[in-house]
Amino acid sequence: MSEPTVLPKPRRRFPFSVRLEPRLNEPPRWYPAAISFGAIVVALFLGGILISLAGGDPLRSYIHIAKASFGGIGVISDTIVKATPILLTSLACSIAFRMKLWNIGAEGQFIMGAFGASAVVLLPVLPPETSPWIFIPVMALAGIAAGALWGFVPGYLKARFNVNEIISTLMMNYIAVSWVNFFIFGVWSEGGFQMSPKFPKNAWLPRLSDYAKEIPLFRGLTTHMGLFLGIAAAIVLWLIVYRSRWGYEIRLIGDNPRAAKYAGINITRNTVLVMMLSGALAGLGGMAEVTGVVHRLQTSPIAAGYGFTGIIVAWLAKLNPFATILVSILFGALILAGREIQPSGVPKMIQGTILVCLIASDFLMRYRVRIVRTGVEA
Amino acid sequence: MDPIIILQAGVASGTVLLFATIGELFAERSGVLNLGVEGMMLIGAMSGYSVALATGNPWLGVLVAMFVAGLLSQIHAFIVITLQADQVVSGLALTFLGTGISLVLGEGLSKAGAVSLLPMFSIPLLSKIPVLGPIFFTSQSVLVYVGYLFAPLAWYYINRTRPGMHLRAVGEYPAAADALGISVYRLRYLYVFVGGMLAGLAGATISLAVSPGWFSELTTAGQGWIAVGLVIFAQWDPIRAAAGSYAFGALRRLILDIQGPLTLFGLRNPFYYNPYWGFFLQMLPYAFTIIVLVIGSREAVRKRLGSPAALGVPYVRGERGL
Numbered sequence: 001m002s003e004p005t006v007l008p009k010p011r012r013r014f015p016f017s018v019r020l021e022p023r024l025n026e027p028p029r030w031y032p033a034a035i036s037f038g039a040i041v042v043a044l045f046l047g048g049i050l051i052s053l054a055g056g057d058p059l060r061s062y063i064h065i066a067k068a069s070f071g072g073i074g075v076i077s078d079t080i081v082k083a084t085p086i087l088l089t090s091l092a093c094s095i096a097f098r099m100k101l102w103n104i105g106a107e108g109q110f111i112m113g114a115f116g117a118s119a120v121v122l123l124p125v126l127p128p129e130t131s132p133w134i135f136i137p138v139m140a141l142a143g144i145a146a147g148a149l150w151g152f153v154p155g156y157l158k159a160r161f162n163v164n165e166i167i168s169t170l171m172m173n174y175i176a177v178s179w180v181n182f183f184i185f186g187v188w189s190e191g192g193f194q195m196s197p198k199f200p201k202n203a204w205l206p207r208l209s210d211y212a213k214e215i216p217l218f219r220g221l222t223t224h225m226g227l228f229l230g231i232a233a234a235i236v237l238w239l240i241v242y243r244s245r246w247g248y249e250i251r252l253i254g255d256n257p258r259a260a261k262y263a264g265i266n267i268t269r270n271t272v273l274v275m276m277l278s279g280a281l282a283g284l285g286g287m288a289e290v291t292g293v294v295h296r297l298q299t300s301p302i303a304a305g306y307g308f309t310g311i312i313v314a315w316l317a318k319l320n321p322f323a324t325i326l327v328s329i330l331f332g333a334l335i336l337a338g339r340e341i342q343p344s345g346v347p348k349m350i351q352g353t354i355l356v357c358l359i360a361s362d363f364l365m366r367y368r369v370r371i372v373r374t375g376v377e378a
Numbered sequence: 379m380d381p382i383i384i385l386q387a388g389v390a391s392g393t394v395l396l397f398a399t400i401g402e403l404f405a406e407r408s409g410v411l412n413l414g415v416e417g418m419m420l421i422g423a424m425s426g427y428s429v430a431l432a433t434g435n436p437w438l439g440v441l442v443a444m445f446v447a448g449l450l451s452q453i454h455a456f457i458v459i460t461l462q463a464d465q466v467v468s469g470l471a472l473t474f475l476g477t478g479i480s481l482v483l484g485e486g487l488s489k490a491g492a493v494s495l496l497p498m499f500s501i502p503l504l505s506k507i508p509v510l511g512p513i514f515f516t517s518q519s520v521l522v523y524v525g526y527l528f529a530p531l532a533w534y535y536i537n538r539t540r541p542g543m544h545l546r547a548v549g550e551y552p553a554a555a556d557a558l559g560i561s562v563y564r565l566r567y568l569y570v571f572v573g574g575m576l577a578g579l580a581g582a583t584i585s586l587a588v589s590p591g592w593f594s595e596l597t598t599a600g601q602g603w604i605a606v607g608l609v610i611f612a613q614w615d616p617i618r619a620a621a622g623s624y625a626f627g628a629l630r631r632l633i634l635d636i637q638g639p640l641t642l643f644g645l646r647n648p649f650y651y652n653p654y655w656g657f658f659l660q661m662l663p664y665a666f667t668i669i670v671l672v673i674g675s676r677e678a679v680r681k682r683l684g685s686p687a688a689l690g691v692p693y694v695r696g697e698r699g700l
Binding site: 102104157163168170171172178182186312345348351352355356363366 | 413417453456457461462463464466467468470471472473474475476477478479480481482483484485600603606607610652653654655657658660661664665667668671672675676678679
């Protein structure tokens with residue numbers, strides 16, 4: 001009797017394997033949006049894990065966020081109020097990022113915009129009884145100018161001395177906070193409190209509730225004209241980026257600086273100009289916040305991180321001005337609801353998680369993941 | 379306002395920047411820009427402090443801080459090395475994430491009370507040296523002394539040892555390093571981890587030694603970003619990084635101390651009588667960072683020095699490039 005032949009035990013492998021292939025053709029149009037959406041879902045899931053680690057209930061937190069921000073016309077209006085500054089700062093970031101200028105100083109430019117607008121009332125440049133038809137445009141211009149100045153400095157340093165704009169814009173944020181603090185603790189302090197006196201009514205941006213007499217539906221709604229400034233800015237920015245020669249230059253510099261240089265595009269000048277435009281948009285945001293919501297110069301509600309949220313929103317919207325409007329509203333909801341959530345760092349953490357997932361998901365734009373059947377190999 | 383005391387405290391506060399700056403320097407030398415230093419420092423400060431609080435052992439706090447921050451840095455490493463995403467945005471995301479997690483997990487920690495800190499002592503003979511003794515060797519935290527050895531050791535490691543040479547090769551010419559059999563990916567992961575650990579150490583140096591406690595975002599107050607700026611000023615050289623860190627530390631102290639006395643140089647001290655003038659002093663470290671960057675960038679252009687050639691560029695095996 002012969003020995004039974006001992007077959008070598010088949011080496012069992014997992015029957016599927018993951019293969020990465022570089023994506024050669026443009027992905028379909030819906031694809032980037034789907035990826036972003038998927039990244040948010042993953043981020044909310046991971047954020048949920050972190051919340052429960054910190055001793056919270058993720059599901060209740062999320063339901064609370066949804067209810068507290070979209071559960072009625074009043075809160076929807078409040079959500080839009082929170083979305084307005086984010087809209088303008090994220091537009092500011094998206095135009096700079098388009099040229100691969102990493103302006104992370106929207107926060108400081110926003111604060112300076114608020115300062116510039118306040119200076120019109122507090123210096124005072126205009127007397128308090130000025131008509132709003134003059135007051136508001138002058139304040140907007142002052143805010144835009146102050147923001148643009150705060151963008152000009154890092155832009156110039158980058159163009160002239162090749163100073164890393166990430167760090168210079170960030171440092172300008174801290175300087176802006178101290179600058180405003182100097183005024184509200186000192187010269188403009190109201191009775192020793194860390195805030196300026198309230199602005200006269202003429203210097204307030206009109207709110208929907210101001211028209212409640214004509215349209216009863218608007219009673220109590222806080223949405224202010226800043227929203228329309230933001231939407232107008234988005235439209236103008238879209239026209240600049242996609243429909244103008246200047247926008248073409250900006251996009252070319254961002255995608256391929258060498259080609260832009262050989263095409264004779266002035267990179268130095270565009271660096272300064274784009275940083276100024278970016279600062280101007282953030283500055284307009286600061287003006288809208290101080291004249292539409294806070295109605296006085298005060299650091300804590302103004303330096304609340306809108307500039308940083310703008311970075312994430314710009315990235316999430318893939319730098320598209322119209323997508324920015326939608327994403328801003330989502331983040332406005334997150335921030336509005338976040339005020340009531342414990343622990344208080346949750347919205348910031350969720351924002352961070354979303355950004356991390358978003359960048360990781362960028363990979364799927366460049367590669368396609370294929371699951372291949374490998375079967376059993378002997 | 380005793381200059382010796384200001385410098386003594388300045389050295390201690392500069393140690394924080396020293397660890398963070400040299401950590402970032404290691405990561406950048408390997409070709410990975412990590413802008414998450416601020417986030418990693420915060421998570422280090424928070425975890426170190428809470429572990430020291432829970433166990434009563436500050437050393438364990440330091441170890442955990444380094445490990446946790448190192449772990450956080452690996453998220454960045456995965457995204458930029460394996461997934462080859464943009465290093466700038468990923469680093470920013472890491473700062474957001476680190477800050478957010480620290481704020482959530484550090485909730486309530488600011489009212490937690492006293493914690494046992496790392497030991498402070500004087501060095502027997504060296505502390506007797508006039509001027510230098512009291513500044514550098516008298517009642518400093520043990521981490522400050524570690525810091526003194528740190529910069530020269532880092533310099534020696536990078537410039538005079540074999541692994542240091544591999545580190546430079548990976549950052550300057552990864553394709554050549556790869557051809558020599560050096561694993562570019564593994565080394566980059568490793569040095570991003572080292573950078574994360576050192577940022578965590580820097581955070582723990584704040585919360586367990588230099589200015590003990592947890593003050594949410596104000597614990598670091600942008601020092602992580604100053605560290606990133608200092609790396610550029612230092613031209614990626616550890617010795618210059620150390621000099622810059624101590625100078626910034628002294629500046630931070632000077633700003634705190636200048637507001638105390640009634641007179642300055644025989645004149646009425648404007649910062650004492652008008653405290654809000656102090657906000658201009660508070661701008662100084664940030665303004666100086668910008669000035670230092672201008673100096674560093676101009677020098678780089680003049681001497682044709684510069685960043686590691688492959689800094690910020692993902693390495694893809696088999697692709698033409700650096």
